[in-house]
Amino acid sequence: MELYVHIPFCVKKCNYCDFLSFPGYGCDADERHRSLSCRYVDALCGELERAGRKLKNTPAAGCRSEAEEAFTSCFIGGGTPSVLDKEQTEKLLIIISRLLNTLSASEFTIECNPGTVTKEKLLLYRKYGVNRLSFGLQSTENEILKRLGRIHTYEEFLESFRLARECGFDNINIDIISAVPGQTIDNWKDTLKKVAALKPEHISAYSLILEEGTPFYSEYEKDPTSLNLPNEETEREIYHITQRILKENGYERYEISNYARPGYECRHNIGYWTGEEYIGVGLGAASYISDRNYQLLYKNMPQKEILVSGTDMLRLKNTEDIGKFIGYYSDKKNSDNCKDAGENSGIGIAAVEERLDLNSQMSEFCILGLRMCKGISKSEFAKRFGKDIYDRFGEVIRKHILSGLLEEDDDRIRCTPKGLDLNNSVLCDLLL
Numbered sequence: 001m002e003l004y005v006h007i008p009f010c011v012k013k014c015n016y017c018d019f020l021s022f023p024g025y026g027c028d029a030d031e032r033h034r035s036l037s038c039r040y041v042d043a044l045c046g047e048l049e050r051a052g053r054k055l056k057n058t059p060a061a062g063c064r065s066e067a068e069e070a071f072t073s074c075f076i077g078g079g080t081p082s083v084l085d086k087e088q089t090e091k092l093l094i095i096i097s098r099l100l101n102t103l104s105a106s107e108f109t110i111e112c113n114p115g116t117v118t119k120e121k122l123l124l125y126r127k128y129g130v131n132r133l134s135f136g137l138q139s140t141e142n143e144i145l146k147r148l149g150r151i152h153t154y155e156e157f158l159e160s161f162r163l164a165r166e167c168g169f170d171n172i173n174i175d176i177i178s179a180v181p182g183q184t185i186d187n188w189k190d191t192l193k194k195v196a197a198l199k200p201e202h203i204s205a206y207s208l209i210l211e212e213g214t215p216f217y218s219e220y221e222k223d224p225t226s227l228n229l230p231n232e233e234t235e236r237e238i239y240h241i242t243q244r245i246l247k248e249n250g251y252e253r254y255e256i257s258n259y260a261r262p263g264y265e266c267r268h269n270i271g272y273w274t275g276e277e278y279i280g281v282g283l284g285a286a287s288y289i290s291d292r293n294y295q296l297l298y299k300n301m302p303q304k305e306i307l308v309s310g311t312d313m314l315r316l317k318n319t320e321d322i323g324k325f326i327g328y329y330s331d332k333k334n335s336d337n338c339k340d341a342g343e344n345s346g347i348g349i350a351a352v353e354e355r356l357d358l359n360s361q362m363s364e365f366c367i368l369g370l371r372m373c374k375g376i377s378k379s380e381f382a383k384r385f386g387k388d389i390y391d392r393f394g395e396v397i398r399k400h401i402l403s404g405l406l407e408e409d410d411d412r413i414r415c416t417p418k419g420l421d422l423n424n425s426v427l428c429d430l431l432l
């Protein structure tokens with residue numbers, strides 16, 4: 001089982017971002033913001049402690065029996081986790097490091113933004129077992145960074161990256177974003193080459209999506225030309241250039257938008273794409289667990305009372321109301337030891353958003369798995385669902401092998417390069 005921890009704070013909101021995060025945090029935060037982030041971290045620690053206790057006390061399917069080994073990987077994301085100050089960070093890391101088996105090969109990532117990391121914080125991350133950093137750089141062009149509303153320059157990123165290496169981090173991801181306002185083929189090539197020259201272990205290269213509610217979206221609605229976005233042809237060229245330049249520099253593409261040096265693929269994300277269970281902790285965090293584990297961990301039901309067959313999977317989501325979230329964990333009656341707590345004595349207040357029966361799980365297994373270049377395993381499908389993949393998707397698979405979008409060998413079915421380009425048309429069929 002994997003663990004995701006959400007920190008919904010940023011120094012300032014970027015112009016393209018619709019993630020659940022609030023601006024006004026970091027070292028210049030005023031008293032009100034500082035106090036809110038402290039209370040949030042306390043609540044988060046409450047949720048994490050409960051998750052640890054639940055996993056320790058319930059031999060939930062797929063979970064190890066000891067809290068110390070409950071999670072196989074952890075990703076602290078946001079928002080900007082690196083805006084938390086030293087005390088808040090340490091409080092959080094003490095608890096998480098108890099839940100992770102940091103001695104084994106667990107992957108423990110924290111997202112950082114240039115301009116918010118210090119040597120002190122980086123050493124603290126190391127002390128508590130963080131072994132992977134993910135930096136949001138986005139571009140090496142200061143003009144573009146400004147247009148995106150980022151808080152840092154390229155030079156400030158370089159300093160944060162240097163500090164991270166100096167502190168011993170040998171597994172670092174850099175996020176870059178293409179198809180942004182003012183992007184040209186040349187400045188994208190420049191970004192790719194400069195980033196590759198730094199030799200990070202992993203590079204995520206996404207293209208901009210205009211999300212409703214963002215400043216970019218409003219600008220676009222008023223005047224679509226004002227953003228000066230690259231046209232479709234340029235976007236396609238950018239997509240192919242990305243693959244070529246990163247390959248020339250030793251990066252293997254292992255998912256539509258993710259590249260890594262051999263052995264440095266992100267295990268946590270691979271868990272998402274292969275249908276592993278995960279628990280999301282913090283404001284608005286999503287979880288994906290079996291119905292059986294939901295009843296054990298969130299509903300606090302004794303094992304013998306669980307009547308469901310256990311084949312359904314559930315997608316849960318924590319509240320997005322920060323007042324409610326903090327209030328819940330500071331309310332004593334929700335404590336694990338409270339006799340009246342009833343249903344509330346599970347991990348937290350997540351609501352079920354979606355229930356996936358076996359058919360939906362089979363579709364999802366293929367849809368997410370085909371995002372990865374190595375595709376999906378036929379034997380794994382049979383093991384998980386007790387069914388031959390051809391009995392369920394034979395027609396779609398044969399159709400797309402014929403159209404050149406899919407290929408197969410003895411055990412695996414994967415998208416061809418053309419199939420990865422047009423991934424959506426394969427996936428749409430699998431949804432039916």
Ligand code: SF4
Binds near residue numbers: 018078080
């Ligand atoms: S730093 Fe990241 S999470 Fe925060 S506003 Fe910018 S893109 Fe969004």
